[in-house]
Amino acid sequence: MQLDAFQKKLLIQGGSTLAIILALLGGIIYFGSEIGNNSDEIAALRRELAQRSHALNSLAALRSEYRTKAQADLAAMSLYVPTEEQLINLRQEFQVLAAKSDLAISYTFLSDTAPTAASFGAYNFRLDLTGDFDKLVSFIDTLQRFRYLSDFRGFSITRGGAKSTMGLSGIVYYHEEPAQGAN
Numbered sequence: 001m002q003l004d005a006f007q008k009k010l011l012i013q014g015g016s017t018l019a020i021i022l023a024l025l026g027g028i029i030y031f032g033s034e035i036g037n038n039s040d041e042i043a044a045l046r047r048e049l050a051q052r053s054h055a056l057n058s059l060a061a062l063r064s065e066y067r068t069k070a071q072a073d074l075a076a077m078s079l080y081v082p083t084e085e086q087l088i089n090l091r092q093e094f095q096v097l098a099a100k101s102d103l104a105i106s107y108t109f110l111s112d113t114a115p116t117a118a119s120f121g122a123y124n125f126r127l128d129l130t131g132d133f134d135k136l137v138s139f140i141d142t143l144q145r146f147r148y149l150s151d152f153r154g155f156s157i158t159r160g161g162a163k164s165t166m167g168l169s170g171i172v173y174y175h176e177e178p179a180q181g182a183n
Contacts, residue, residue: 015143068149071162077175081175083173084177085177089125090172094107094127095107097139097142097146098129098139102131103127103129103135104129104131106124108126109125110124110126112167115176120149120173121175122173122174124169124171125169126170127167128165129165129167130164130165130166131163131164132163133157133164136164136165140155148167149173151173155167155168
């Protein structure tokens with residue numbers, strides 16, 4: 001069975017066409033899977049970009065809130081946590097409180113802890129008071145309403161006849177004066 005020239009030509013061109021179609025079909029399948037993989041990767045990168053964009057927006061909102069609210073809170077804090085310079089009359093303030101309670105007072109400065117970026121500074125002191133027992137107890141209530149952020153501890157009261165004595169140690173906190181032009 002011999003093929004004539006036309007059939008040979010038809011068979012060769014049909015085989016070539018089939019080979020080209022198979023090669024194109026293989027290319028479509030390969031590039032289709034690559035496009036699918038790359039589109040999944042692009043979708044993952046878009047999600048990551050959206051998350052980072054959200055995080056940056058949150059950071060910007062926090063910074064804005066700090067500029068408005070935190071700075072107002074810092075200003076309010078200075079009413080209760082004075083600067084070191086504002087504590088220059090601390091002894092006199094205790095003397096005025098004691099005089100209002102009709103008590104004799106002795107103030108002793110013990111130590112100073114400088115403020116750091118993470119904590120307030122602190123003046124450690126001791127008060128020794130003499131007077132009526134009931135007035136000494138009442139003075140403790142007065143100290144609880146002291147205008148500066150403070151911590152009173154180590155109370156010792158000795159009850160006497162007409163005069164009783166009380167000793168206590170305490171801390172008054174202060175903050176660093178902000179540098180000029182700081183935001």
